[in-house]
Amino acid sequence: MPELPEVETVRRALDEVLGQTVVLVTVISPSMVRGIDPEAFVRSLEGERIEEIRRRGKYLLFSLSSGATLIGHLMMAGRLLLKDPGQALPPHTHVILSLSGGRELVYQDLRHFGGFRLVEPGGTLPMGLVRMGPEPFDPALTAPVLARMLRERHGKIKGALLDQHFIAGLGNIYVDEALFEARIHPETGTDSIGSARAAELLSAIQSVLERAISHRGTTFGTYMDLNGRPGENAPALKVFRREGKPCPRCGTPIVKFRVAGRGTHICPRCQVKSRRRGFSRRPSSSPTDPKPKPERTSRVSGGGIRSRVKSS
DNA sequence: TAAATCCTGTCA
């Protein structure tokens, strides 16, 4: 599934088409063009030169000569492919951009979840893009900043990391990997992660993503890069889709369960729910244990003091 | 904040 490393891999390969002009647009599946009439999409896009291609979170943004922006999202099964006109169209092809360089940029999507938008200058961007959280490699995202973001949020850490408004670019694979790397249980409350562990988490997120980018992404099923090559990061994964296999750190079998509606993989020994002193939960709670009782008193509100004991 | 939803191929 394309997450930040996969989309970044595609973006880098797309440098090849910079400066080229879109000479012909073929929309095979009108539903893959969103927020604009497909005929208007074709009319507006034809003749545009591609000036710049950026990535923001999991979005691809093509800056065009008129000032408009072509926005693409691969969602789960979308693929961009650069091919010669003679080559057969791959199955599930929805949109084709024929480029002045002689090649064709093909969008295929097995599940019809992804697609394109075209935003005119001054037009409204998709909300997901407007409200996108910081990039994981943004220098402004320091450990203290992340620690504060976590303190100000409620809910499970996995839910927060999957939320693009919280932090951009992570998906199920790299959230599981980063939490393993940082030894944090995915159901840990965001507001119980202290500054030290927030710093470990940020560094885990960055190293997991860096390694995946250097391997040109992770391929399990459908993801391929612009030239049809699979990514090579799968063997570097330590917990994702490795249930039953030994934890690379301690040998304990990896377990899979469900958090935030997603399949979640952890080492039950390395990733414990809470390590805070003074809050020792029942001796050994396994991830599949049903919660005995919420035992949550109403949250402090209305002038309550939020962090009185452990200020960072 | 979190669950339901969209979609279709794959696996049990």
Add this chain to the structure above:
DNA sequence: TGACAGGATTTA
């Protein structure tokens, strides 16, 4: 044959 996979949007 039905559960499952999953990112973003919508709904509660």
